[in-house]
Amino acid sequence: MLRNLVRFHNCLGHAFSPPTVCPRGQMFKLLSVKSYSIITERKKFYEDVSISHGEGGMFEINLDRRKLKTPGGKLFTAPNEALAIAVANEWDTQKDILKFYSMHMTTLCNTALDNPTFRSKDQMITAIIHVYNCTEIETEPPSLVELQNNEWDPVLNWIEDRYNVVIGSSTSILGPEIPQATMDTFRQHLGSYNFWSLTGLEYVITQLKSVVLAFALIDKHITVEQAVLLSRLEEEFQIGHWGNVEWAHDVDLYELRSRTAAGALFVHFSSESSTVKRKLMQD
Amino acid sequence: IQSLSSPLCLCQGILRGIRAIKGPEYKHSLAYNYVLDQFCKKQITGERYCLAQEEALYASHSYLCLLISTRQHMALYDIYHGKGQHDTEEMAGIVGLRLPAQPGGRAGRSEGREKTLIPHQRVVKSSRWT
Numbered sequence: 001m002l003r004n005l006v007r008f009h010n011c012l013g014h015a016f017s018p019p020t021v022c023p024r025g026q027m028f029k030l031l032s033v034k035s036y037s038i039i040t041e042r043k044k045f046y047e048d049v050s051i052s053h054g055e056g057g058m059f060e061i062n063l064d065r066r067k068l069k070t071p072g073g074k075l076f077t078a079p080n081e082a083l084a085i086a087v088a089n090e091w092d093t094q095k096d097i098l099k100f101y102s103m104h105m106t107t108l109c110n111t112a113l114d115n116p117t118f119r120s121k122d123q124m125i126t127a128i129i130h131v132y133n134c135t136e137i138e139t140e141p142p143s144l145v146e147l148q149n150n151e152w153d154p155v156l157n158w159i160e161d162r163y164n165v166v167i168g169s170s171t172s173i174l175g176p177e178i179p180q181a182t183m184d185t186f187r188q189h190l191g192s193y194n195f196w197s198l199t200g201l202e203y204v205i206t207q208l209k210s211v212v213l214a215f216a217l218i219d220k221h222i223t224v225e226q227a228v229l230l231s232r233l234e235e236e237f238q239i240g241h242w243g244n245v246e247w248a249h250d251v252d253l254y255e256l257r258s259r260t261a262a263g264a265l266f267v268h269f270s271s272e273s274s275t276v277k278r279k280l281m282q283d
Numbered sequence: 284i285q286s287l288s289s290p291l292c293l294c295q296g297i298l299r300g301i302r303a304i305k306g307p308e309y310k311h312s313l314a315y316n317y318v319l320d321q322f323c324k325k326q327i328t329g330e331r332y333c334l335a336q337e338e339a340l341y342a343s344h345s346y347l348c349l350l351i352s353t354r355q356h357m358a359l360y361d362i363y364h365g366k367g368q369h370d371t372e373e374m375a376g377i378v379g380l381r382l383p384a385q386p387g388g389r390a391g392r393s394e395g396r397e398k399t400l401i402p403h404q405r406v407v408k409s410s411r412w413t
Contacts, residue, residue: 089314093304224348247363257352
């Protein structure tokens with residue numbers, strides 16, 4: 001329940017109104033929450049999607065002859081071709097109705113471009129450190145405790161070796177004592193990411209509810225499926241005991257996988273840079 | 284890096300995912316050409332260990348997961364998601380009632396007035412016992 005509430009809140013936070021490229025007379029489906037109006041669906045108003053080079057080496061998305069814009073009114077630009085094509089593919093694969101809640105890469109780019117909460121990089125790092133997961137181990141039933149130890153211990157050992165930190169686990173609701181040195185190490189590591197990558201990383205942490213899992217995923221130690229499994233370990237345990245409900249468990253699972261995969265890809269594309277250097281031919 | 288599927292399986296999986304979404308014209312899509320181009324570029328290397336190749340494999344695996352999960356999520360969403368709030372006329376029809384015709388207007392079109400519901404008029408067939 002709480003996970004769904006948090007995801008719903010995240011959905012509202014990230015799913016902004018659609019781009020300002022909008023012909024007249026289009027049908028909207030409005031979801032009004034408090035004083036906000038969030039458009040979740042719209043009739044498709046374009047045929048072709050393409051990408052083009054913009055200023056400063058950025059890539060732009062074109063819907064027919066019009067350029068895509070962010071909800072904040074800025075011109076939509078992606079820093080590299082891979083990200084631009086991923087976003088263009090999301091728009092290209094829409095059918096008669098545009099479903100903005102399925103376009104996670106576009107949403108992440110809009111968030112990075114508009115920065116609607118007006119936060120700096122340091123503020124984002126501080127927020128991530130505050131969200132730092134207190135790895136809590138259940139005390140009963142014993143089979144769940146054993147499952148958690150078997151599945152989580154390798155990841156915890158890996159992150160302790162990788163970053164030379166101490167991370168504990170706790171059976172208390174207050175969580176373990178986290179050394180300041182560990183916090184400083186993570187803060188320094190987060191400082192090496194650029195703003196776009198931090199946006200994606202924060203998104204992944206919010207979805208997985210775990211900084212440890214997010215780091216393991218971004219460092220390519222585990223796959224998206226493994227990260228989601230570990231995040232939902234207790235839920236999977238209960239499903240194994242009581243049975244699976246497709247309209248709740250499977251919907252939750254696939255939505256979490258798609259969001260986490262989008263976040264991981266976004267971080268990967270935002271932090272990579274590639275150059276081509278040809279070798280000299282040797283006779 | 285965890286052991287992933289082979290590059291060929293990943294490439295085929297991604298192209299299959301694009302075809303499932305785009306349909307018969309998937310070969311003309313941006314993503315199709317880019318994915319093929321990237322897999323061709325990254326396969327040839329003279330190095331024993333190529334970090335770029337490993338990272339490309341990992342990104343491919345994540346993208347395949349994104350394609351499959353999004354498609355499956357949308358399929359379940361279309362089946363189970365609520366269709367939204369019905370208007371008064373539709374709600375009446377669900378329970379077998381209809382809105383009365385308002386003076387000077389069609390049924391259900393006047394706003395701000397209290398609507399009353401009347402049952403559908405039933406056609407009674409005469410039977411041979413009457």
